[in-house]
Ligand code: BES
């Protein structure tokens with residue numbers, strides 16, 4: 236892990252191993268104020284190099300300079316920020332990431348970043364600091380847990396953000412948030428990337444127990460016997476087809492006032508989804524190890540808010556199971572009784588996420604929650620609708636929906652709202668039970684949400700379908716850590 240700080244040293248006299256300053260793109264490449272300062276100290280050494288044309292100033296472009304006269308830093312790294320006055324969060328993130336990657340490649344252990352000599356775009360100091368830190372923490376993560384050979388930890392160990400003394404307090408706030416969110420995302424990614432034979436429901440339960448050693452979190456894990464007593468017939472029907480016992484993982488964080496209604500996060504923790512008897516096609520089935528990414532995002536968000544010491548009560552709940560074909564597994568046509576008492580006809584055993592979530596959603600009524608947000612890799616249909624850019628958002632409360640949409644916008648982790656009208660719920664009609672677990676081909680993401688909605692009448696609820704955003708396929712296959720930034724932003728706003 237890289238550590239982050241903010242400080243307000245003078246940059247030309249700073250004994251730095253590597254000092255990063257910004258350069259702007261344009262018809263003529265333009266120095267930022269910090270670069271200008273070094274340019275003056277070095278008798279226009281930087282201008283001379285730039286005139287040679289090696290540096291475009293485009294976001295993320297870099298040029299390493301050594302032994303610049305009149306400057307104490309061993310290395311000065313120029314990094315492109317894009318056009319002056321038009322730098323947005325994405326550009327700043329790119330610049331920070333490129334700087335950290337080049338420093339890491341050069342085996343630099345400590346990095347000083349001076350990219351904050353003006354407020355880029357409409358961002359304040361805290362936002363800029365947070366973006367930079369989050370981007371570096373995210374960018375330096377590499378999965379190596381199940382690769383043999385010597386682990387290669389990043390050379391870069393600590394990063395300092397150099398800012399004006401007047402902005403120091405704000406920068407520190409941004410740094411601590413960015414670091415907590417980055418770490419939370421990386422935890423979610425690591426859990427997501429681990430294979431299904433390691434990351435089982437019991438493994439997730441152990442990780443949750445470990446978290447309470449390190450952070451002010453209280454973990455409870457319900458066993459299948461506990462769940463049987465609670466009559467969670469729907470959840471248990473899914474794990475019946477698996478040799479790994481299901482777990483209901485509960486993490487309580489009490490940062491708020493005693494007695495304040497908590498926000499509850501419920502994450503789908505399906506550690507491998509083969510589809511069950513309605514088995515999936517073989518191609519790409521490995522990616523169904525990512526079917527616990529909703530649960531992983533709850534771990535990540537809980538880790539982040541507990542690290543920040545957020546003044547808010549939050550409960551994270553992760554129903555966790557496998558979904559496999561077996562002699563004891565659910566069969567199409569089977570009818571199960573949920574904890575809420577509603578009977579469900581299982582017409583497709585691959586629509587298992589809603590079966591484990593509905594019982595968890597009933598369970599959390601006992602918290603009398605201020606709001607419940609569930610996060611799930613729930614439907615392929617959501618990927619068809621929104622692709623890999625936006626998370627699907629569904630809610631029974633317009634106010635809660637707006638909060639989440641705007642949190643996603645601010646955090647650069649966007650969601651897009653879809654309806655949960657009764658017109659769609661009608662598609663779930665069954666001749667043999669209160670509800671069917673699928674609603675036909677049309678509007679699959681919506682009917683899945685409508686199914687959940689039937690179990691969330693006791694509170695304000697929102698559902699995030701992250702099937703398209705939780706992981707990348709192809710060459711850079713791997714978990715993204717989304718929607719940890721959205722969730723943490725939402726909770727930060729609730730705490731404010
Ligand atoms: N975990 C899957 C959803 C999924 C599929 C996420 C592909 C990402 C990529 C879920 O359990 C599932 O299988 N859903 C079915 C529902 C259908 C049977 C109504 C689906 O989307 O095909």
Ligand code: MN
Nearest residue numbers: 508585586587
């Ligand atoms: Mn499935």
Ligand code: ZN
Nearest residue numbers: 505508526588
């Ligand atoms: Zn699934």
